Amino acid sequence: YSGTGVSAGQFNPATAGAGTHTITYTYTDANNCTGSCTYTITVGAAPVVTCPSNTSVCIDAPAFALTGGSPTGGTYSGPGVNTGQFNPATAGVGVHTITYAYTDGNNCTGSCTYTITVGAAPVVTCPANTSVCIDAPAFVLTGGSPTGGTYSGTGVSAGQFNPATAGAGTHTITYTYTNANNC
Numbered sequence: 001y002s003g004t005g006v007s008a009g010q011f012n013p014a015t016a017g018a019g020t021h022t023i024t025y026t027y028t029d030a031n032n033c034t035g036s037c038t039y040t041i042t043v044g045a046a047p048v049v050t051c052p053s054n055t056s057v058c059i060d061a062p063a064f065a066l067t068g069g070s071p072t073g074g075t076y077s078g079p080g081v082n083t084g085q086f087n088p089a090t091a092g093v094g095v096h097t098i099t100y101a102y103t104d105g106n107n108c109t110g111s112c113t114y115t116i117t118v119g120a121a122p123v124v125t126c127p128a129n130t131s132v133c134i135d136a137p138a139f140v141l142t143g144g145s146p147t148g149g150t151y152s153g154t155g156v157s158a159g160q161f162n163p164a165t166a167g168a169g170t171h172t173i174t175y176t177y178t179n180a181n182n183c
Contacts (some may be wrong), residue, residue: 018045045104047071050111051100051147060121063087066098069112074102080118088118096183107177119181122146126175138162141173149177 001009003023005016021043023179026036026158052068066076076084078098080091086098096118101111127143138160141151151159153173155166161173 005041005043013041013043016041016043018043026166033176036175044104044108046108047102047104047110049074049102049110049112051098051114054115054117055089056117056119056181057086058119058121058181059088059093061088065091069100069102071102074100076100080116086116087122088116088178091116091118093120099102116153119179119183121183122177122179124149124175124177126173132161132163134163134168137166141175144177146179149175151175 001023003011004021005012007015008110011025013085019042020040022038022040024036024038026034029104049061050070052066052168066081066084066086069076076086076098078091079096080087080089081098082090086183096116097113098116099111099113102107103109125145127141132139141156141159141161144151151173155162156173157165
């Protein structure tokens, strides 16, 4: 066998490249008579595939559909990927490489990769429960850790708790902190 992409009796589509290639088969018998024939092998080009942009999510984010691969209709694979969905909790904290592969009508496949970074949620602690009288003055809420978070709830405004505004009773105050991973 001889022709573009042929070496030691094997045809390599990557070496030949996309297009139609003429292959020649030559045979020489014991009388040193030679005969040959030709045929073609058509190599299809792999589809051009593009991936979505790299992204970041928090480990406690809900599973979400993977989209943005082009052309549409391909498949996603990688850590935390199941039936086209990415689950941050399953993938775990870290940088994960996701592959998007698309197979065209000629059964040629192209693929690309991108990353999804899963950030850890911060460990947050609240101050101890406390009791105050309804006529106590408004006071600054402190004790949430790590510092820099925000307080919310009945009677809370601009980081202060006002017992008169909250009214008599038990009130739940929430301390929320967002870390550098936006978690």
